[in-house]
Amino acid sequence: xxxxxxxxxxxxxxxxxxxxxxxxxxxxxxxxxxxxxxxxxxxxxxxxxxxxxxxxxxxxxxxxxxxxxxxxxxxxxxxxxxxxxxxxxxxxxxxxxxxxxxxxxxxxxxxxxxxxxxxxxxxxxxxxxxxxxxxxxxxxxxxxxxxxxxxxxxxxxxxxxxxxxxxxxxxxxxxxxxxxxxxxxxxxxxxxxxxxxxxxxxxxxxxxxxxxxxxxxxxxxxxxxxxxxxxxxxxxxxxxxxxxxxxxxxxxxxxxxxxxxxxxxxxxxxxxxxxxxxxxxxxxxxxxxxxxxxxxxxxx
Ligand code: NAD
Numbered sequence: 001x002x003x004x005x006x007x008x009x010x011x012x013x014x015x016x017x018x019x020x021x022x023x024x025x026x027x028x029x030x031x032x033x034x035x036x037x038x039x040x041x042x043x044x045x046x047x048x049x050x051x052x053x054x055x056x057x058x059x060x061x062x063x064x065x066x067x068x069x070x071x072x073x074x075x076x077x078x079x080x081x082x083x084x085x086x087x088x089x090x091x092x093x094x095x096x097x098x099x100x101x102x103x104x105x106x107x108x109x110x111x112x113x114x115x116x117x118x119x120x121x122x123x124x125x126x127x128x129x130x131x132x133x134x135x136x137x138x139x140x141x142x143x144x145x146x147x148x149x150x151x152x153x154x155x156x157x158x159x160x161x162x163x164x165x166x167x168x169x170x171x172x173x174x175x176x177x178x179x180x181x182x183x184x185x186x187x188x189x190x191x192x193x194x195x196x197x198x199x200x201x202x203x204x205x206x207x208x209x210x211x212x213x214x215x216x217x218x219x220x221x222x223x224x225x226x227x228x229x230x231x232x233x234x235x236x237x238x239x240x241x242x243x244x245x246x247x248x249x250x251x252x253x254x255x256x257x258x259x260x261x262x263x264x265x266x267x268x269x270x271x272x273x274x275x276x277x278x279x280x281x282x283x284x285x286x287x288x289x290x291x292x293x294x295x296x297x298x299x300x
Contacts, residue, residue, distance in 0.1 A: 156281060
């Protein structure tokens, strides 16, 4: 008789497969909307300068639009563009009948006032959900758009049947793009998926959190969004916990997350890889928001 081994490696949560599943659903919904309204959802992506990672992200977003039957327009501007020029472009896109959603790829060159630009986007076309109006709706628990990466994290948990209700969730990282909105979503009484994927007890840890390992190792679900390669080690993780790695970092030739995957997978119950974890979901939820924006334009 074979003995069970003392440690069992974690279940790998395949973000790529989950993203494809959701994209197939979106493609069907886009086809139905086109049939009903005669109008195809369109994403306008604005890219300022030539930051290499942004080129890749924007290309991925364009290809994803194509896969689900949406149109996209990439507007490339030189790094010398001024805040005023960019603001004028946003105003044009805000009133453009064809454009359902507007995305300004971050980071913007340092001389541009990024907050002013994000604030200029019509909240009904704000598919990144960064506009203060959308942030406010989210914090009140009645969101119109959900920010892409946080919603992607919740979709991974949902489609892997890992509920958050009643669980202790620790998020490391308090950015406006990932950590804060994710915390805001998880503490609500419900989510678009239902109450089982909300109602968590959330700890939002950050660079000033003392004794971080004690905080993280108390969590049933640990989410890392820090931007530090392989920062989360096995001893920071409770045995059997679910670990979601949002980080994307370049380590020499390799792309790695914020979690030391090789050691953590030996203690975790489930874990997302990098690449192939949260990343594909971010693009997918952007498509979902573009579909929502197109519906809003057509009267909901
Ligand atoms: P950010 O730099 O805006 O914020 C990082 C946060 O981590 C800060 O709040 C900081 O307090 C915290 N932090 C930094 N060092 C820490 C430490 N030693 N201990 C505890 N907390 C610490 O980053 P961001 O925009 O939220 O991105 C985080 C990571 O996620 C990056 O690697 C980024 O590339 C990645 N990211 C991935 C996706 C995706 O689609 N998968 C999307 C957005 C961001």
